[in-house]
Amino acid sequence: MSSVAARVVRFCFALVVLLLVGGIGWTILSLPKEWNGLSDRVAVTLGETGVRNPVTAVLLNFRGYDTLLEIGVLLLAALAVRSGAADRGQTEASPFEPPGPVLTGLLRLVAPLIVLVAGYLLWLGGHAPGGAFQAGAVLASLVVLVRLCDPRLLPRVPDWLERLLLSLGLFVFISVGLAVMAFHDVLLQYPAGQAKWLILTIEATCTVSIAAVLAALFAGGRIVSSDSAEPSIQTEKGP
């Protein structure tokens, strides 16, 4: 009886979703075929932004406020996951098998390349698709990769350093945003000619913090999880 009612409700809801999707789809089809949007306005002022990639210009100059809050959201998420895991005191050791020589060797080959690619993506963001988020994600993948291969290879990071890494990007972003108020009285309004280096500073520190936050989100709020603190065969310090 109740399952029949549930089916009817499901069917009605599917109809509602179809109507909604159909309505918005029809709206999409009735939009103008060619439309420049804000490209022209971005292109006109791109020369003053200190970068040549319009997406980076929008992210860190025109709408820097959005990105500042986004870094805040990332930090908040890491703190939420961290505190959720901490008061539970979970130290369930994940099943771990020592990696074979091939996997370790591959890791040795890939790790420096990942760092190189992250640095390249960071610099590339100035004039082509790339930037802090892409670089941070690539860097975080290194930590995840090492964790999946052999968590014992991760260096032990003291707690204060971990907190610093997580919050460095937001701290520098806010500091730069407030410091430039000395020139224009507007948050994140970079003085003329200085935009490039200020943006690069923000991007570089945010790359580190984004990588730390993503790695921490993967491992339950900690870059180096607490279960690696228990005595284990300490082979080497880094990959």
Place this chain on the structure above:
Amino acid sequence: MTAASLYALCGMALFGIGFYAVVVQAHRLRKVLAVNVMGSGVFLVFVALAYRAPQPPPDPVPHAMVLTGVVVAVSATAVALSLVRRIHGEPGGANLSEAAKEPPH
């Protein structure tokens, strides 16, 4: 129909699939996945609609918004997953295996 509107319609379809699943599916993990599918659909619509510019450089503003949105979606997913895991471990709380009682559809 242009390629951009085709991609945008695919994005809308993804959004619809995710929206249906987030309401209908009881399993929390499926709800988290469904929200991700919804979000991906919205991102696809945004990126597709930015490609309507006649000449190559597409509108950068929606692209920047999607880049922001992707990062926020990843962190929200991580928080949601950790909450799901937390609820799963609580004695007396609702459990994750509700869906397992139902016959597979």
